[in-house]
Amino acid sequence: MNILVITTFYPHPERNDLLRDTSAIHYIAREWVQQGHQVTVLHCYGHYFRELIKELGKHDFRQYGKVQECPENEGVKVLLIENQFWLRNAKWYLPFQQRRIAKAINHYFHEKQPNYQPDVLLVHFPTNYVGIVERLDFSCRKAAVFHKTDVATVNAKPWVCPRIQNTYDLLGARTGQLQKKLAKAGIKTSFLAQSGIDESLIMTDAAFQKKWSAEVHPIKIVYAGNLVRDKKVDAILAALGSWKDRIPFEFTVIGDGICMPSCIKLAQTLGIAGSCRFTGRMTREKTLAEFRKADVFVMISRLETLGLVYLEAMSQGCIVIGSKNEGIDGIIVDQENGYLVESGNAEELRMRLEYIAAASEDEKKSIAYAGVQTIRQMTSKKTAEQYLDQVLGTPAEKAAGSPQKG
Secondary structure (H helix, E strand, O other): OEEEEEEOOOOOOOOOOOOOOOOHHHHHHHHHHHOOOEEEEEEEEEEOHHHHHHOOOOOOHHHOOOEEEEEEEOOEEEEEEEEEOOOOOOOOOOHHHHHHHHHHHHHHHHHHOOOOOOOEEEEEOHHHOHHHHOOOOOOOEEEEEEOHHHHHHHHHOOOHHHHHHHHOOEEEEOOHHHHHHHHHOOOOOOEEOOOOEOHHHOOOHHHHHHHOOOOOOOEEEEEEOOOOHHHOHHHHHHHHHOOOOOOOEEEEEEEOOOOHHHHHHHHHHOOOHHHEEEEEOOOHHHHHHHHHHOOEEEOOOOOOOOOHHHHHHHHOOOEEEEEOOOOOEOOEOEOOOEEEEOOOOHHHHHHHHHHHHHOOHHHHHHHHHHHHHHHHOOEHHHHHHHHHHHHHOOHHHHHHOOOOOO
16 A cells, blocks of 8 residues: 655654654654555655754755655655745745645656555644645545644634645544544544554563562653753752752753753752753663663653653653643553653642652552553554554455545
């Protein structure tokens, strides 16, 4: 089956100026390739002006609006289209840009792959691409998957909702929490497109028992992600500030971003710098190794679509603390396979961390193991299959390859 994916976020191993390069969608696409499908990703990347200013002289603006062929990524064919967002803080293309992008995509396939016809078109961040998808010369089932930024767009631009519903055959969301938020905006979604973890990466029972049978040590807490305001790393530090000289702990911060200097300064101000370690960016392999050594993973960010890193931490036997009413809420069930607190609420987080620190080893072990068990039901293979099955519908439609709109 030919699967065509349009997305804003996709990793590009040869470009370090494409800052928003989460691999979540790639892991799904890679899984489809392993299942025998032909997958092409159209990576539509919009540069913010502040990025262009920082990287001035490194950009070939003549390539903007054109389809560029990139090296295959683990069997996934990747096409890149670069543009710039004209409006400050805007996350959508202006009408003339949408027309230009659609024209470039149609031209590329007419010239380079005249016989190409996808069986299904999957569009992530659909509010940004509705004016593009409307103009594409493809006759196939079209499914849209909403992310967190789409919610803000439909609330700010409600007139786009009818166009979305008329353009796509199926509407889905990354998480159950997003489905609820979209429903309030008048958009009904019919399927979930969740991420999973490679089964080979999930901690075995033997490794889990070894991890949680180790001698008592200062509680090891870890955060991994960008250091930006929405991630609320300052709230984690504030929660830990009360532990100074009272509860021994080690806090590892993995990642980088504009808030790194202020977070380091805050740790010093709170008198906990000696218990904090800022590593900067790490490879996925090294990050997973840090998770295997940690007791607790914390990320209480706001506006989080799903947060693949939560699943990765759960897969390595960490007790995970996430944000209520954000993407992970529903996957984490509070006090069953992890804990949930209000985003950015340092006092609530402090109370939860102190509860964990004082809990028996058996209780901590039970919560952590429930997290591992949850992830065993969310492998990349299972979630990728579920995603495609929901889009294609019945087994008969799936066998036909290109079901009718309905």
